[in-house]
Every structure is written in C-alpha cells, then in structure tokens.
Amino acid sequence: MEGLVKKLNRRNFIRVSAIAGGGFxxxxxxxxxxxxxxxxxxxxxxxxxxxxxxxxxITIMNPNPEVGQGVKTALPILVAEELDVDWKDIxxxxxxxxxxxxxxxxxxxxGSVRESWESFRKVGATARQMLINAAAMGxxxxxxxxxxxxxxxxxxxxxxxxKYGELVERAATLDVPQEVNLKSNAAFKLIGKRIANxxxxxxxxxxxxxxxxxxxxxxxxATIIRPPAFGQLLESLDDxxxxxxxxxxxxxxxxxxxxxxxxxxxxxxxxxxxxKAEWKDDGILESTTDYSKNLKSVLLNEPKxxxxxxxxxxLEAFSSAAKVVELDFEAPFLAHNTxxxxxxxxxxxxxxxELYGPIQTPERTxxxxxxxxxxxxxxxxxxxxxxxxxxxxxxxxxFVEEAATVSKLAGNIPVNVIWSRESxxxxxxxxxxxxxxxxxxxxxxxxLIAWHHHSVGVGSSAxxxxxxxxxxxANFQVDTEEYKSPVSTAPWRAPTHNFIGxxxxxxxxxxxxxxxxDPVAFRLEMLEQAKNxxxxxxxxxxxxxxxxxxxxxxxxxxxxxxAGNVFQGxxxxxxxxxxxxxxxxxxxxxxxxxxxxxxxCVADCGTVVNLxxxxxxxxxxxxxxxxxxxxxxxxxxxxxxxxxxxxxxRMIRMREVPEVEVHFIQNNEKPTxxxxxxLPPAGPALANAVFAASGVRLKTQPFIKSGLFA
Amino acid sequence: xxxxxxxxxxxxxxxxxxxxxxxxxxxxxxxxxxxxxYGCGITQCGACTVHVGNAAVRSCMFPVESVGDxxxxxxxxxxxxxxxxxxxxxxxxxxxxxxxxxxxxxMAAVALLKENPSPTDDDIHKTMTNICRCGTYNRIKKAxxxxxxxxx
Numbered sequence: 041m042e043g044l045v046k047k048l049n050r051r052n053f054i055r056v057s058a059i060a061g062g063g064f065x066x067x068x069x070x071x072x073x074x075x076x077x078x079x080x081x082x083x084x085x086x087x088x089x090x091x092x093x094x095x096x097x098i099t100i101m102n103p104n105p106e107v108g109q110g111v112k113t114a115l116p117i118l119v120a121e122e123l124d125v126d127w128k129d130i131x132x133x134x135x136x137x138x139x140x141x142x143x144x145x146x147x148x149x150x151g152s153v154r155e156s157w158e159s160f161r162k163v164g165a166t167a168r169q170m171l172i173n174a175a176a177m178g179x180x181x182x183x184x185x186x187x188x189x190x191x192x193x194x195x196x197x198x199x200x201x202x203k204y205g206e207l208v209e210r211a212a213t214l215d216v217p218q219e220v221n222l223k224s225n226a227a228f229k230l231i232g233k234r235i236a237n238x239x240x241x242x243x244x245x246x247x248x249x250x251x252x253x254x255x256x257x258x259x260x261x262a263t264i265i266r267p268p269a270f271g272q273l274l275e276s277l278d279d280x281x282x283x284x285x286x287x288x289x290x291x292x293x294x295x296x297x298x299x300x301x302x303x304x305x306x307x308x309x310x311x312x313x314x315x316k317a318e319w320k321d322d323g324i325l326e327s328t329t330d331y332s333k334n335l336k337s338v339l340l341n342e343p344k345x346x347x348x349x350x351x352x353x354x355l356e357a358f359s360s361a362a363k364v365v366e367l368d369f370e371a372p373f374l375a376h377n378t379x380x381x382x383x384x385x386x387x388x389x390x391x392x393x394e395l396y397g398p399i400q401t402p403e404r405t406x407x408x409x410x411x412x413x414x415x416x417x418x419x420x421x422x423x424x425x426x427x428x429x430x431x432x433x434x435x436x437x438x439f440v441e442e443a444a445t446v447s448k449l450a451g452n453i454p455v456n457v458i459w460s461r462e463s464x465x466x467x468x469x470x471x472x473x474x475x476x477x478x479x480x481x482x483x484x485x486x487x488l489i490a491w492h493h494h495s496v497g498v499g500s501s502a503x504x505x506x507x508x509x510x511x512x513x514a515n516f517q518v519d520t521e522e523y524k525s526p527v528s529t530a531p532w533r534a535p536t537h538n539f540i541g542x543x544x545x546x547x548x549x550x551x552x553x554x555x556x557x558d559p560v561a562f563r564l565e566m567l568e569q570a571k572n573x574x575x576x577x578x579x580x581x582x583x584x585x586x587x588x589x590x591x592x593x594x595x596x597x598x599x600x601x602x603a604g605n606v607f608q609g610x611x612x613x614x615x616x617x618x619x620x621x622x623x624x625x626x627x628x629x630x631x632x633x634x635x636x637x638x639x640x641c642v643a644d645c646g647t648v649v650n651l652x653x654x655x656x657x658x659x660x661x662x663x664x665x666x667x668x669x670x671x672x673x674x675x676x677x678x679x680x681x682x683x684x685x686x687x688x689x690r691m692i693r694m695r696e697v698p699e700v701e702v703h704f705i706q707n708n709e710k711p712t713x714x715x716x717x718x719l720p721p722a723g724p725a726l727a728n729a730v731f732a733a734s735g736v737r738l739k740t741q742p743f744i745k746s747g748l749f750a
Numbered sequence: 751x752x753x754x755x756x757x758x759x760x761x762x763x764x765x766x767x768x769x770x771x772x773x774x775x776x777x778x779x780x781x782x783x784x785x786x787x788y789g790c791g792i793t794q795c796g797a798c799t800v801h802v803g804n805a806a807v808r809s810c811m812f813p814v815e816s817v818g819d820x821x822x823x824x825x826x827x828x829x830x831x832x833x834x835x836x837x838x839x840x841x842x843x844x845x846x847x848x849x850x851x852x853x854x855x856x857m858a859a860v861a862l863l864k865e866n867p868s869p870t871d872d873d874i875h876k877t878m879t880n881i882c883r884c885g886t887y888n889r890i891k892k893a894x895x896x897x898x899x900x901x902x
Contacts, residue, residue: 108848108884236844243849244840245832246785246825250850253784261779286751286768305788306775307768379789379797379850379883428787428850429883461790652844656889660847663885686794686881695875697887 088141089119089163096205098125098191103135103142104152105400106239107430108660109715110653111152113238115160117649118153121230122164122222124188125204132238136423137402147400147427148435148531150616150713153649157710158222165220167211174211175202225647225708234652239426251397251425252458254385259454260289262446263308265298265315266467269679271526272319274298282314291315292449299446305458312460325679326525328473331498332370335475335523338496339368343519349505351576352515354479357490361481365554368478369543370740372673373498374471374532375681375689380428381464386443387454392419393444398427398434405437409444431664432531436469465689466681469530470674472497474539478547481515486555488566490515493544497522499529500536507540508585508614509548511578512566526679533664534716537615541720542669542727542741545611549728550737559610559728560593580614587705588612588642592621595703596640601625606637609729611721616713619644619705622662624698624725628733633750636666636726638699641718646709654714659700661718667692669723670749671742690742756817758783759827769815773807774798776814777824785825785853789881796880799854799861800824806861825853828860836860839897847884855880859894868898 091099100119106112116132137145144155168188175193176183179200186195191204225231242248267274279291282300287307292299298315302308326334358364384397393415399405402422410417427434443457459467474497481490491513495502503520510516532538552562564586569575571582589612593599601608605628612621623640639662648654671690675682683689727738734748743749752769755762758781765780772791777783777800786809789797793808800809801823828834832841836859846852855878862869862877869877874891882890 108846110847234844236841237846237849239849240841240844240846241832243846243852244825244837244856245829246783246853248849249784250787252788253778255779255782255784304771304775304779306771306779309791377883379787379795379848379881381788427848429848431883458788461792656844656847656886659888660885663887664883667885685792686790687792691795691881691883692885692887693881694878694887694891697885700888 089160090123090167092204092208094205094208096191096203098130098204099133100130101133101135103138103145105145105147105402105424105427106134107147107400107427107434109147109152109657110237110650111147112426113235114153114649114653115156116238117230117235118156118160119164121228122161123168125191127230127235129191134424134426136421137406139403145402147430148432150618150715150717153711154617154713161222162220165222166217169217169220170211170214171204171207173214173217174207178202178207178210232648232651235650236652248426250380250428251385252380252383252428252456254396254425254456256385256387256454259385259456260301260450261303261305261308262299262301262450262455262457263312263460264442264446264457264463265300265312265317266463267296267319268466269319269321269325270528270676271322271325271679273322275318275320278316281316282311285311285314287311290450292446294445294449297442299449299457301446301450301455309460323526327677328372328675331473331523331525331676332475335370335473335496335498338521338523339475339477339494343494343521345519345521347505348503348518348520349510349576350517351513352490354490354492354515354517357515358479358481361490362484363555364479364481365551366479367547367550367737368739369476369539369546371471371474371539371542372675372741373473373527374668374672375465375468375674376431376433376532377465377689377691378427378429378431378433381461382433382439382459382468383457384440384443385454385456386440386447388413388444388447389452391415393421395420395422395440395444396425397440397443398425398430399437399440400427400430400434401437405440408437408441412441413444413448431533432535433468436530461686462684465674466684469528471532471538472500472502472529474502476502476543478543480547480551482551482555486557488513488551492517494519496520497529498525498527499523502536503540504536506577506579507544508580509566509570511574511576512570514575516575527676533661534615534719537613537716537720538665541611541613541615542723545613545721545724546727546737546739549609549724549731553731558599560589560598563589563612580619584644584705585612585614585619588619588621588644591703591705592623592640592642595642595701596623596625598623605629607729607733609725609727609732611724611728613717613720615717615720618712618714618717620658620717620721622721622725624722624729626726626729626733629750634730634733634748635750636698638701639666639722639725640701642703642705643717644705644707645714645717646707646711648704649711654704655702657714658702658718661716662700662722663692663697665719665722666698666726667696669726669741669743670696671744673742752815754814754817756814756822758822759824760821765814767814770813773800773809773812773814773817773822777809777822783824783826787850787853789851789854794881795851795854796858797851797854799857799880801857801861804861804864806858825857828856834860835897835900836863836893839893839900843889843893843896845886845889845893847886851880851882855882855890859890859897863894863898869894
C-alpha cells in the first residue's frame with residue numbers, strides 16, 4: 041500500500057472530487073495531467089475502485105476486510121459486471137483503511153454485499169461510461185452509438201474498437217457522469233455465476249501472507265500473559281528466569297498483563313512459561329454452575345427492563361387459554377476459535393503508527409488507537425490482511441491496542457504480538473451464556489394466541505423483539521435482560537440469532553407437537569396470519585419466508601421419508617435480511633444411537649452474486665451451527681476457563697460432518713446477508729429431528745452430552 | 751543451541767537453534783517459510799502439517815533434532831506453480847474460505863493419496879482429522895476425490 045501511494049504521488053496523481061450517491065462516497069480520484077513521456081505503462085487511478093494501466097491491466101480494489109466470507113471476490117464482481125470486463129483479465133487488490141475513499145470498511149453483520157449492491161455497480165458503470173465518452177470523443181461520434189464488449193469500446197457503425205487501456209488517459213480528464221444506467225438482472229454476465237475465491241492460488245501454494253506471517257526488519261515477536269481467570273488482578277511478578285530464557289529480549293508489565301518479547305515465536309512462548317506471576321481475585325469469581333443457577337433465578341422474577349416488544353396482553357391470554365406450553369433453554373459460553381490465533385503487527389513511532397494485521401473493524405480500531413496513543417488518526421495507517429477467520433472475535437480491537445502498547449513500551453520498535461492458542465481460547469471474548477424461558481398458549485381451536493419470551497445473557501441481552509413469530513401472534517411479549525459479569529463477551533457469528541434460532545425453532549416444534557400439528561404446516565399457518573392480519577410491526581416478508589419453508593419441505597421430501605430409521609427435523613430463521621429453512625435428516629442405528637446424515641438448506645438471499653461463494657457461506661454456516669450445537673462449550677471454574685485448547689474444546693471434524701444440499705430461491709431482489717444466516721437454523725433442525733427420532737427435547741448444548749448420538 | 755543441517759523443499763539450510771525447537775517454528779521463524787501455519791501447538795488441528803520424508807507430520811511438536819536426514823516438504827515445495835493435482839483440485843472445487851488451515855489440509859491430503867491413491871469416504875475420514883473452522887470439510891472431501899480421479 042505504501043508503495044502504491046508513493047507511485048501515485050510520483051506520477052502526479054491528484055484527487056479532484058468526491059461525489060455522493062446513495063449515501064456512499066464514491067471518492068473518485070483523477071489524473072489531472074501527465075507529461076507525454078510518462079505515458080507508456082501509466083497506471084491510471086480511474087477511481088478509488090478501478091485502476092486501468094495504459095497497457096490494459098485492470099485492477100479492482102476491494103475495500104472491505106476479507107475474513108473468509110468472500111468479499112474480496114464478491115465486491116469486485118459487482119464492479120467488474122458493470123465495467124464490462126472479462127473476469128480473467130482483472131486483478132483484485134486489497135485496499136487499506138482509507139476513509140477519504142471508502143465507507144463502511146467493516147466485516148460484520150453479513151453486510152458487505154447488501155450495503156454495496158448499488159454503489160459498487162455504480163462505480164463500475166460510471167467508469168465504463170467515462171471510457172465510452174473518451175472513445176466517442178476520439179472518434180468524433182456520439183457516445184450513444186458506442187457500446188462495450190469485454191474491456192473494449194466499440195462503435196458498431198464504423199467498426200472502430202478501442203481497448204480500455206488505450207482510452208483511460210483521456211477518460212481520466214473527462215467529467216464524471218452523474219447518472220448512469222445499471223444493467224438489468226437478465227443482462228448479468230458475472231453476477232450469479234460460480235467464481236472462485238480470488239486468493240485461491242496464493243492460498244494453495246502457501247504464498248498468502250496472513251497477519252501472523254508478518255516479519256519486518258528489526259521486529260520482535262511478542263506474546264502476552266493475561267490473568268488466568270476473569271476477575272483477577274496481577275499481584276506480583278518474578279521475571280528473572282524468563283529474562284534468561286534463550287531468545288527473550290524484554291519482559292514488560294503493562295496494565296494487568298505481562299508481555300514477553302524475543303526473536304522467535306517459540307522462544308517467546310517458552311519464555312512466557314518461565315514468568316512467575318501471582319494473581320489475586322477481585323471480587324467473587326463465578327463458575328459455570330453459578331451462572332446457570334443465577335441466570336435461571338433472574339428469570340424467576342418479573343422482568344426488570346422494559347419489554348423489547350409487547351403486543352396485546354400475554355397474561356390475560358395465558359389465563360384464558362385452552363392449553364399452555366412452556367420450555368426453558370440454556371446456552372453455553374462459546375469461544376470464537378479462529379484458526380489463525382489473534383495477532384497484530386504494530387510499529388508505533390513518536391508521532392505516527394503503522395498497524396498491520398487481521399481486523400474486521402479497521403476504522404473503529406484506528407479511533408481507539410488514536411485515543412490510546414494520543415496520535416491523530418491521520419497519522420495512523422491500518423492495513424488489513426486476509427484473516428484466518430473472525431466469527432466476531434476480530435470486531436474487537438483489544439489485540440491491536442495491546443500490540444500498539446507493547447510496541448511503544450518496548451522502545452517504539454516493530455513488534456508482532458502473537459497469542460498462543462491457550463491465550464486465544466482463555467483470554468478472549470465469548471458468545472454469552474444465555475438462559476431462556478418460553479411460554480405459549482393456544483385457544484380451543486388450537487390457534488396460537490400467546491407467546492412470551494424471557495431471557496437473560498451474561499454481559500449482553502439475549503434477544504431482539506421482532507424475531508418470528510412476532511407479527512403472527514395476537515399476544516406477544518419479549519423481555520430480555522443482561523447479567524453483569526467480569527467475563528468478557530462479544531458478538532459471535534450470527535449474534536443473538538445463533539441461540540434465538542435454536543430456542544425459538546425448538547419451541548415452535550414443541551408447540552406443534554403438543555397441539556398435534558405438522559411443524560411445517562404450523563409455521564405456514566403463522567405466516568398466513570402475519571400476512572393477512574399482521575399484529576404490530578413485521579420485519580420479514582411472510583411470502584418470502586413461506587416460500588423457503590415450502591421449498592425446503594419439497595426438496596427434503598418432508599413428511600414422506602417416514603420409512604424405517606430415517607427421521608427429519610425442520611427449522612427456519614430470518615436473519616440479516618435472509619430467509620433460510622433447513623431440514624436435518626438423521627438415522628437411527630441398530631443400537632438406537634442417532635447419526636446425522638444430511639442437511640437440506642433453502643435460502644432466499646435475493647440475487648446471488650457469486651454462486652460458489654454463496655453456497656460455501658451457507659455450507660460453512662451450517663457446519664459451524666451443527667458443530668457448535670453438537671460438541672462445543674466453554675465452561676469456567678471460578679472465572680477460569682476449563683478448556684484452553686482443541687484437546688478439550690471439541691470442534692467438529694470431517695467424519696462428523698453431514699452431507700449439505702443447498703438451494704436458492706431465484707428472484708431479482710437485492711442481495712442480502714450470507715455469512716451468518718445459514719447458522720441459526722442448523723442446530724434446531726437437528727434438535728427437532730432428534731425429537732422426532734427419540735421423543736427427547738434437547739434444551740441445552742452441546743447435544744453430545746445427551747448420550748443419544750453414535 | 752545446536753547446529754542442524756536440514757533440507758526443506760530440496761534446499762539445504764544450516765540453522766542454529768534449540769534442539770527442542772519444534773520444526774514448525776524453525777520453518778516459519780528461522781527459515782522464513784510461512785505457508786505452514788500455527789493453530790494449536792499440540793498436534794490437534796493439523797494446520798502445521800508438513801511432510802517428513804513421505805509422512806504427514808504435525809510439525810508443532812516435532813523437535814528439529816528428530817528430523818535427522820529426512821527431507822522436509824512444505825506447502826511451498828509441493829509444486830513449482832500450484833499445479834500439483836491436489837492443489838489443482840482445491841482451486842477447481844473452490845475449497846478455501848478463510849484459507850488459513852488449507853496448507854495443512856492439502857499436505858495431509860497429498861500424503862493420504864500417496865499411500866492410498868483411491869481412498870473411500872471412510873479412508874478419508876480416518877486420515878483427514880485436521881480442523882477447519884470455516885467448515886469447508888465437504889469441499890475438501892470432494893477435492894480429494896477429484897484429485898484421486900485426475901491421477902488415474
């Protein structure tokens with residue numbers, strides 16, 4: 041990036057204007073003048089997203105952090121589609137944080153594509169129109185009589201053709217068209233096709249540099265020792281042995297932590313083991329069993345906070361109901377466990393800083409670092425590397441702040457702070473532990489008339505008010521509270537939805553069973569109500585929701601595969617604007633044990649941008665959802681995590697993975713989220729299949745503890 | 751500290767390190783080949799898989815002193831330009847999501863196919879125990895089968 045900036049400056053690039061469109065600053069930067077001598081091989085920065093070399097090479101910038109969700113492929117597809125270039129002729133480059141050029145450089149909320157759908161295509165279409173205008177001017181014809189074909193402007197009548205590279209210098213001197221037409225969905229050549237991850241070649245050859253691979257001249261590796269338990273303070277420290285450990289260069293105490301710096305990762309990890317630190321408890325340190333009891337007791341009392349949603353009167357409805365159904369659920373803490381442990385490179389100088397590494401939120405992080413160091417934001421450079429997973433962990437900036445602090449305290453030297461797996465799992469942030477209490481009622485006609493959700497989460501509330509079946513039930517109330525704790529919690533893939541989906545979809549299954557209705561028909565009945573006679577605000581489209589449910593039932597042959605030892609469970613959840621329905625299919629073995637065989641998935645995510653990427657996000661979300669629901673939990677004993685590595689924290693492995701079959705609803709709606717929505721329905725689809733097979737209602741995770749599985 | 755002469759990707763390296771230093775860190779921090787990844791440090795996840803001779807080894811607990819005369823192959827040494835059948839299959843099936851674990855997965859898959867050129871699902875499940883947090887397992891399996899077919 042630094043090199044690029046230099047190159048641009050050397051070649052007299054100036055930034056002329058910025059235009060706004062749809063709330064998104066396009067940030068066009070134009071070349072004002074170049075001497076003729078410089079023309080051959082000239083790199084033209086046609087706008088902040090598109091660079092065209094006069095020799096014809098086209099580079100599309102990806103401004104958003106790539107965390108495995110595929111934005112580095114998907115966002116450039118949007119630009120390339122409207123620019124009308126052959127995908128094989130373009131190169132994609134990762135941009136660093138640059139708030140003058142880009143907005144929303146964030147990987148989170150499954151939002152990159154849905155926020156960029158129009159604006160990124162407009163960027164491509166604008167650049168294309170400028171190239172047409174440049175050609176038309178050169179040929180002295182009307183721009184309306186020219187069109188583009190794979191990186192070339194064509195004047196059909198005269199048969200004249202010019203490659204983009206030949207036109208770019210003139211194009212860069214022209215006015216920016218304010219209005220451009222976007223292609224109709226039917227005209228798409230790239231959008232909707234299978235396009236492979238742009239970094240595949242570098243990944244499969246081991247050439248790709250992740251943050252953890254960063255090495256610079258004069259850099260020291262560092263690792264940090266944190267309190268072993270949440271709620272502990274550093275009391276005393278003896279670093280004599282650590283300082284003598286081979287390769288160790290410095291041991292630093294800061295805040296409530298100790299940093300060990302040295303020449304190689306292994307040497308600092310070894311050195312850290314030699315540090316003798318005493319820690320003292322700061323208040324009462326709770327264990328998982330305490331949290332379980334304390335969260336449940338919160339739910340025994342009247343909700344303390346204002347209801348998130350209140351339609352009708354649930355208490356009255358319960359008192360006059362024909363039948364009441366109740367169910368409680370509990371979610372364990374979960375670690376994010378990105379395969380690339382937390383790390384960050386920092387080089388803090390006297391009045392500037394360079395930060396380089398895996399971060400989902402570079403802009404927010406820069407603000408934090410500026411406050412921390414007292415250095416203005418414009419003097420802080422942040423470059424995002426491709427991330428070895430995020431899942432919400434890298435929305436936090438604690439590890440960047442630590443790296444900056446260590447660089448500064450160590451004498452303003454470049455450092456790469458690398459967390460051991462044990463630190464990563466035990467000293468981080470977790471998906472909150474939750475406790476949920478559900479109560480629902482039906483009238484004499486078996487119609488659902490009341491629904492009450494009361495939940496509490498550690499360090500976070502546990503629900504939003506408007507989740508399905510909101511809008512379909514006359515008396516509907518959601519109460520959720522937060523339980524304060526020293527355990528740090530954070531968003532974890534599909535925040536809140538990851539367990540709301542499980543509890544709500546399991547509860548719907550339970551109600552359907554209790555009132556003798558088919559779970560799919562029962563959901564469709566509720567959606568009919570939400571469509572024809574909605575109660576309060578409805579944030580989902582009942583028709584689109586019903587369509588995915590019907591399609592999932594169809595592809596999985598719901599209700600038909602009853603023969604023998606095959607059992608199915610159904611779940612559907614709406615999150616990040618995407619509708620997903622899943623059917624889990626399991627087999628009951630001769631010994632009575634259950635084995636998950638397959639997940640059918642149907643999604644309505646609007647227009648599919650990259651078919652391969654979209655499928656892989658849903659497959660990954662499903663396997664993630666199944667893996668965590670089946671096997672994972674993080675427990676605490678007096679504030680100290682009991683699991684610190686993959687020998688005790690069980691992650692799903694290949695032999696445990698079901699077959700996954702993904703279908704998309706074809707429509708021309710705008711694209712919606714994909715990184716997260718596949719996850720929430722997976723766990724409950726499996727739990728509902730377990731109920732069908734065994735009559736056992738799974739109310740806690742991990743399911744493996746039920747003893748029902750092979 | 752002791753001096754070792756080790757051959758990585760057909761290139762000899764003289765390194766002076768603690769004999770107990772795991773091969774992973776010699777490869778990454780001393781020799782500077784970073785395609786081999788650190789994931790857990792206790793041979794659970796397989797992100798650090800390399801070949802010692804023909805065998806897939808989780809290098810994070812394999813002391814450099816145990817290498818002896820065996821030749822080491824890392825992901826960087828698998829092919830000149832990413833055209834090993836397993837690498838080709840990985841690209842064709844579009845396996846990677848975040849990509850971090852994939853060099854270890856590929857090295858494990860190559861070793862599997864060397865020993866068993868047409869593995870069954872069961873053979874694959876028994877050997878491929880590396881963790882992928884993104885859940886690319888089904889595509890990994892598909893790619894292994896595609897690579898096996900391509901070789902026949």
